Amino acid sequence: xxxxxSFETFFEEHKDRLxxxxxxxxxxxxxxxxxxxxxxxxxxxxxxxxxxIADPGAYVYRIALNAFRKRVRRADISRRLTLRAPSSTPSxxxxxxxxxxxxxxxxxxxxxxxxxxxxxxxxxxxxSEALGVKPSTIGxxxxxxxxxxxxxxADG
Amino acid sequence: xxxLREILEQDLSRVGPAAFDLEELTTKREGxxxxxxxxxxxxxxxxxxxxxxxxVTALRAVETSEPVTTPPPxxxxxVVYSILGRGFDEPQGIYVARPGTDPKRIVGAAGxxxxxxxxxxxxxxxxxxxxxxxxxxxxxxxxxxxxxxxDEFAVPVGSAQRIEVPSRGGGRGLCAxxxxxxxxxxxxxxxxxxxxxxxxxxxxxxxxxxxGTLAxxxxxxTIAGTSSGYVVLISVDDGEMRAVQAGTYGxxxxxxxxxxxxxxxxxxGSDGGSDRDIAVIDIERGTSRVLPLGPGVTGNEPDxxxxxxxxxxxxxxxxxxxxxxxxxxxxxxxxxxxDPSPLEIHAVDxxxxxxxxxxxxxxxxxELAYCLVSIAADGxxxxxxxxxxxxxxxxxxxxxxxxxxxxx
Numbered sequence: 163x164x165x166x167x168s169f170e171t172f173f174e175e176h177k178d179r180l181x182x183x184x185x186x187x188x189x190x191x192x193x194x195x196x197x198x199x200x201x202x203x204x205x206x207x208x209x210x211x212x213x214x215i216a217d218p219g220a221y222v223y224r225i226a227l228n229a230f231r232k233r234v235r236r237a238d239i240s241r242r243l244t245l246r247a248p249s250s251t252p253s254x255x256x257x258x259x260x261x262x263x264x265x266x267x268x269x270x271x272x273x274x275x276x277x278x279x280x281x282x283x284x285x286x287x288x289x290s291e292a293l294g295v296k297p298s299t300i301g302x303x304x305x306x307x308x309x310x311x312x313x314x315x316a317d318g
Numbered sequence: 319x320x321x322l323r324e325i326l327e328q329d330l331s332r333v334g335p336a337a338f339d340l341e342e343l344t345t346k347r348e349g350x351x352x353x354x355x356x357x358x359x360x361x362x363x364x365x366x367x368x369x370x371x372x373x374v375t376a377l378r379a380v381e382t383s384e385p386v387t388t389p390p391p392x393x394x395x396x397v398v399y400s401i402l403g404r405g406f407d408e409p410q411g412i413y414v415a416r417p418g419t420d421p422k423r424i425v426g427a428a429g430x431x432x433x434x435x436x437x438x439x440x441x442x443x444x445x446x447x448x449x450x451x452x453x454x455x456x457x458x459x460x461x462x463x464x465x466x467x468x469d470e471f472a473v474p475v476g477s478a479q480r481i482e483v484p485s486r487g488g489g490r491g492l493c494a495x496x497x498x499x500x501x502x503x504x505x506x507x508x509x510x511x512x513x514x515x516x517x518x519x520x521x522x523x524x525x526x527x528x529x530g531t532l533a534x535x536x537x538x539x540t541i542a543g544t545s546s547g548y549v550v551l552i553s554v555d556d557g558e559m560r561a562v563q564a565g566t567y568g569x570x571x572x573x574x575x576x577x578x579x580x581x582x583x584x585x586x587g588s589d590g591g592s593d594r595d596i597a598v599i600d601i602e603r604g605t606s607r608v609l610p611l612g613p614g615v616t617g618n619e620p621d622x623x624x625x626x627x628x629x630x631x632x633x634x635x636x637x638x639x640x641x642x643x644x645x646x647x648x649x650x651x652x653x654x655x656x657d658p659s660p661l662e663i664h665a666v667d668x669x670x671x672x673x674x675x676x677x678x679x680x681x682x683x684x685e686l687a688y689c690l691v692s693i694a695a696d697g698x699x700x701x702x703x704x705x706x707x708x709x710x711x712x713x714x715x716x717x718x719x720x721x722x723x724x725x726x
Contacts, residue, residue, distance in 0.1 A: 177336045186326060198338075206343070262329050276322060280322050
């Protein structure tokens, strides 16, 4: 099947930023690539219909965020399942060193909250929908993130 | 918080461009599509396998659900009955009759002392069998099952086949039953025996007493009877016996025309066992259900209609019909022949066309006597007297009358 020219344009236009945003949220290059590619693949499959909507860019971010949310949820479940395992000292990965030192200490949810609201300009409600949490939780996550960036607690 | 946004933008620029391009995405897309095709293929294979399985199961169900041998439609021929009352006004013997004609004695003659009982027409109506008991000049301890062809008037023609059966007690209970294809007879005498028509040795399928009226399954593979309070199903091939229902009293077992079930009278546990219900036994599952006959109604001598829609039975002298599926009960009006006082009915037998019932009953007025009458199964129309009203029927039982079926 020949490539749709408009999808190719769309892909080239959004791939780096979507990958970057996903990297900020996951602090892992491989995860970011997988999430971004998954979003583009789904977008491509539906391009005939989705390509005609007003803002397909927002749509591909929504797809990527849904995938991110599922991964975080799975990670939460996995963490709960291994709660009794001996804790190891967290060490910064090579990828995460690309992040500002302050961002490294944040949890994925906290990072996602500030990425969505500060970088992508989502409202609290939009961010809450994207992350599958209550709007008030977005406020709490942002507060925790700011406190962490200022050297305070980063629980969350 | 511009500083936070600035930090994020700086980090974003530091991350650099995505390492994947459209070519990689295309490759991945093809991989995803291939995987989906494989999954769809596997799913399709699973679905097809399931569908084939369901189809095979359905076909098997259809195969097993359809009667192996569908009885051909038949019209009503002659009624045959035996009179056993020696010394009464009516000479003993075997008679044939039909409405509008005088009964005709076809077995026995004045003064010959022969005792014939359990007359039964072959399924196609061309042959007659009966049991010949002890008579003058006959050795004791031996009875004979007589098989003879009959003409259009149900009169025996040609030479008869006589099957000698060593039997205790004069053989009164020895009533042979035709196989559905008319090639063999089954009888019970210290076990269950099957004997071929036209010659050949009798074959004992099981030892031990088998009571009640033997009943061939419509496909001819199984014979039902009762033994020690159980309904037993006996394979004609190898004599394997299976008990499927307890609580019977040894009466008639009647097959449904499709061969899926039998109906039998069972003891009602509610009153200590003297009352009787009718149970329908699923042959394949071995399960049974008691038909709700209603308070005070007792089920005796069930007989399944040729179309399978109703089971006729008698209760306290009255005839009832019950739908074996719904349990809907219908009661026929009293049989007021030959006089206005109703007969007390003891047994019924469906006519071959399923439109009428042959009933045997007692008339108490003006004196004790018995008779056979034909009654419309829908209860409409007047009953028709088939036999004389005579005390000579004194020894007659349900196996002593039969209605000839004539293939259409």
